[in-house]
Amino acid sequence: xxxxxxxxxxxxxxxxxxxxxxxxxxxxxxxxxxxxxxxxxxxxxxxxxxxxxxxxxxxxxxxxxxxxxxxxxxxxxxxxxxxxxxxxxxxxxxxxxxxxxxxxxxxxxxxxxxxxxxxxxxxxxxxxxxxxxxxxxxxxxxxxxxxxxxxxxxxxxxxxxxxxxxxxxxxxxxxxxxxxxxxxxxxxxxxxxxxxxxxxxxxxxxxxxxxxxxxxxxxxxxxxxxxxxxxxxxxxxxxxxxxxxxxxxxxxxxxxxxxxxxxxxxxxxxxxxxxxxxxxxxxxxxxxxxxxxxxxxxxx
Amino acid sequence: xxxxxxxxxxxxxxxxxxxxxxxxxxxxxxxxxxxxxxxxxxxxxxxxxxxxxxxxxxxxxxxxxxxxxxxxxxxxxxxxxxxxxxxxxxxxxxxxxxxxxxxxxxxxxxxxxxxxxxxxxxxxxxxxxxxxxxxxxxxxxxxxxxxxxxxxxxxxxxxxxxxxxxxxxxxxxxxxxxxxxxxxxxxxxxxxxxxxxxxxxxxxxxxxxxxxxxxxxxxxxxxxxxxxxxxxxxxxxxxxxxxxxxxxxxxxxxxxxxxxxxxxxxxxxxxxxxxxxxxxxxxxxxxxxxxxxxxxxxxxxxxxxxx
Numbered sequence: 001x002x003x004x005x006x007x008x009x010x011x012x013x014x015x016x017x018x019x020x021x022x023x024x025x026x027x028x029x030x031x032x033x034x035x036x037x038x039x040x041x042x043x044x045x046x047x048x049x050x051x052x053x054x055x056x057x058x059x060x061x062x063x064x065x066x067x068x069x070x071x072x073x074x075x076x077x078x079x080x081x082x083x084x085x086x087x088x089x090x091x092x093x094x095x096x097x098x099x100x101x102x103x104x105x106x107x108x109x110x111x112x113x114x115x116x117x118x119x120x121x122x123x124x125x126x127x128x129x130x131x132x133x134x135x136x137x138x139x140x141x142x143x144x145x146x147x148x149x150x151x152x153x154x155x156x157x158x159x160x161x162x163x164x165x166x167x168x169x170x171x172x173x174x175x176x177x178x179x180x181x182x183x184x185x186x187x188x189x190x191x192x193x194x195x196x197x198x199x200x201x202x203x204x205x206x207x208x209x210x211x212x213x214x215x216x217x218x219x220x221x222x223x224x225x226x227x228x229x230x231x232x233x234x235x236x237x238x239x240x241x242x243x244x245x246x247x248x249x250x251x252x253x254x255x256x257x258x259x260x261x262x263x264x265x266x267x268x269x270x271x272x273x274x275x276x277x278x279x280x281x282x283x284x285x286x287x288x289x290x291x292x293x294x295x296x297x298x299x300x
Numbered sequence: 301x302x303x304x305x306x307x308x309x310x311x312x313x314x315x316x317x318x319x320x321x322x323x324x325x326x327x328x329x330x331x332x333x334x335x336x337x338x339x340x341x342x343x344x345x346x347x348x349x350x351x352x353x354x355x356x357x358x359x360x361x362x363x364x365x366x367x368x369x370x371x372x373x374x375x376x377x378x379x380x381x382x383x384x385x386x387x388x389x390x391x392x393x394x395x396x397x398x399x400x401x402x403x404x405x406x407x408x409x410x411x412x413x414x415x416x417x418x419x420x421x422x423x424x425x426x427x428x429x430x431x432x433x434x435x436x437x438x439x440x441x442x443x444x445x446x447x448x449x450x451x452x453x454x455x456x457x458x459x460x461x462x463x464x465x466x467x468x469x470x471x472x473x474x475x476x477x478x479x480x481x482x483x484x485x486x487x488x489x490x491x492x493x494x495x496x497x498x499x500x501x502x503x504x505x506x507x508x509x510x511x512x513x514x515x516x517x518x519x520x521x522x523x524x525x526x527x528x529x530x531x532x533x534x535x536x537x538x539x540x541x542x543x544x545x546x547x548x549x550x551x552x553x554x555x556x557x558x559x560x561x562x563x564x565x566x567x568x569x570x571x572x573x574x575x576x577x578x579x580x581x582x583x584x585x586x587x588x589x590x591x592x593x594x595x596x597x598x599x600x601x602x603x604x605x606x607x
Contacts, residue, residue, distance in 0.1 A: 060598050067601065235600035258597065 018051050018196075020058065020220070021203025023065035024213025030057045035221070037196060039105040051196040054221035056229050059188070062217040063235050066159045066186040069214025074156045074184035076212075078132035084210045085131065085181065089124035091209040092117070099170065099198060106169065106195040119275060120171045126280050127178040134182060134285045147298040154289040156184030157262065158237035161230035163223055165242035167271045169195040170202065175274055176240050177216060179284035188217045188236070190227065196220035224248045231255035231263065238262035238288055242270045262287075310457035310497060317496045318531075320488035320524055329519035332563065333556035342555065343593055346586050347385055349554040350377055352572045354412055354543065356391040356580050357607065358419075358511060367396045370607050371403035378587050378604075381594065387583070388572035389442060393418075394435040401439035412477070413440035416467055419481075419510035421446035425463055432470040442475040443467070444578075446510060449484045452494060460494075464501035477505035477543055477576075482521045483513040491521055495528035505541035507578065516546025517578075522557060526564040539568065545578025551589040554582060580607065 019026040034050035054062075073081070092099065096117055103113035135154055142150040160180040164173040169192035177187045191199030203218040219226065227241050231252040239261055241252050249265035256263040264287060273279045337345055355374040357366060367390070374387040389410035390400050400411045413435040417423035423431075432443055445467045451459045468476050478498040482491050498506050506525055509516035522544045529540045542565075544557060554577060561569045569575050584604045591599045 063598070232596075233598040233600075234603060235598065259600075 021218040054219040082131035085128035087209040102198040161239035163241040180288040191220040193223040234259040310461035317493040329523040332560040351385040353387040354391040397438035410441040412442035416445040468502035478503040507543040509546040511546035517544035541574040543576040
């Protein structure tokens with residue numbers, strides 16, 4: 001039998017169309033636009049790949065979907081949120097090879113890619129463990145002069161916008177999104193602009209790791225432009241931007257003020273810290289928490 | 301009307317109602333959502349949509365306080381922008397009509413009340429007519445009645461016809477909107493037949509749904525009803541109004557319906573006198589779009605009052 005598919009020289013490889021991950025589905029950009037991403041010259045399959053280019057409308061849709069998913073995520077039990085974040089680690093572990101290939105294609109050395117993936121998996125496990133602990137660590141019983149109990153409890157904020165760094169496209173993205181997720185927030189993530197593919201592949205992996213639809217939404221495109229749109233959107237409660245261009249950070253601060261958004265803008269120092277103990281911690285969770293203080297009479 | 305015509309006329313209306321091609325109706329109805337309305341024309345369309353809204357609250361838990369808030373919102377949908385037009389009407393249960401009357405006396409906002417044993421319509425005619433008269437006495441300017449779908453589907457067209465005619469009489473000066481509850485009729489043929497029947501029996505408006513049954517207003521159903529109105533206008537020169545209700549939640553849907561109305565019936569119907577949206581969630585979505593246009597920033601759900 002003469003099966004053409006056995007003839008390796010004749011076979012045309014099937015190229016993948018990379019898509020956004022929004023509301024648990026893989027969608028194309030509303031505008032249909034893509035942008036070329038150059039892969040490393042010396043990688044096995046060096047060629048141009050197109051990544052989807054998000055417009056303002058794609059962002060608006062992602063924010064709408066995320067806002068709808070917020071309540072369900074925040075109301076899940078702490079244990080369940082932890083199980084789901086741990087499941088992400090499991091799926092990362094299972095698809096190491098694909099992630100490795102993506103990182104190498106986008107310019108990492110094989111060794112660096114391995115280190116980044118392992119650190120990413122560990123980071124998921126680290127934050128998974130925090131979901132039922134941060135409440136006790138951040139809550140307080142406050143002193144007061146009157147006959148009241150005064151408690152402060154951490155609550156989630158809502159939609160947190162994340163604009164991931166250009167470098168460390170996987171570890172950087174996860175190190176920003178995970179602490180927001182721990183606290184019951186939902187995220188709209190803009191991947192690294194130059195190296196978006198690993199972030200988009202992460203979406204495929206999240207789709208199979210019990211993360212409820214809409215809790216994590218991943219877009220790629222012109223980061224600086226999308227960051228300012230996120231900063232303007234009033235439904236977005238907070239935004240975390242890592243950018244090398246200081247003007248982007250200034251714009252985000254200024255535009256975020258319009259809706260009294262909580263804004264955290266950082267430069268390259270964020271990436272430098274990623275592999276150190278300061279790359280993770282309770283303070284990152286606390287950043288996306290709204291403290292609620294309750295006064296309760298001691299007796300009636 | 302004597303007994304003979306009462307039985308005969310409705311049966312003729314039903315028999316002569318045209319059959320509807322489901323595939324073509326749905327395809328044509330879907331085509332109206334593909335027009336690109338941007339910038340100034342979009343803003344005009346959205347403002348027009350607000351001025352055509354029957355802001356509705358028909359829940360068992362409705363209170364005087366809630367209806368007062370609803371009335372204030374209908375009167376001035378966006379407190380920070382007084383140029384946004386008032387809604388056409390509020391739509392409430394009869395018991396809450398006096399509350400609405402107190403809030404809206406002397407304003408342009410009409411008071412619509414559902415009556416005739418809404419939403420099922422399965423009560424004796426005398427009770428339904430009493431319901432209508434009381435709502436009118438309480439101050440309702442418009443009556444939204446339901447047809448007895450059970451009778452219609454059993455072929456008792458004369459009963460449905462007579463009940464509409466009797467309700468029209470009981471409504472007096474109040475405008476009568478006849479709810480067909482298309483989600484329970486089952487086919488476009490029956491939607492068209494019921495539209496023709498309601499129009500012949502004296503409806504001022506025909507309305508798709510109570511909002512209590514899914515599917516409610518769908519583009520296909522609305523198009524079929526608009527065509528019934530168009531045919532009646534061509535035959536008699538009388539303009540009947542249309543009110544899609546239930547399921548219209550997004551500004552884009554509202555714009556698509558406006559396009560459908562314009563291209564099926566013409567500009568005369570682009571007025572709250574002849575076209576209404578029965579809606580509650582729609583208003584906030586339209587305001588969201590208007591504010592986006594005015595301030596250049598996407599707004600949050602919480603930026604608008606919930607009703």
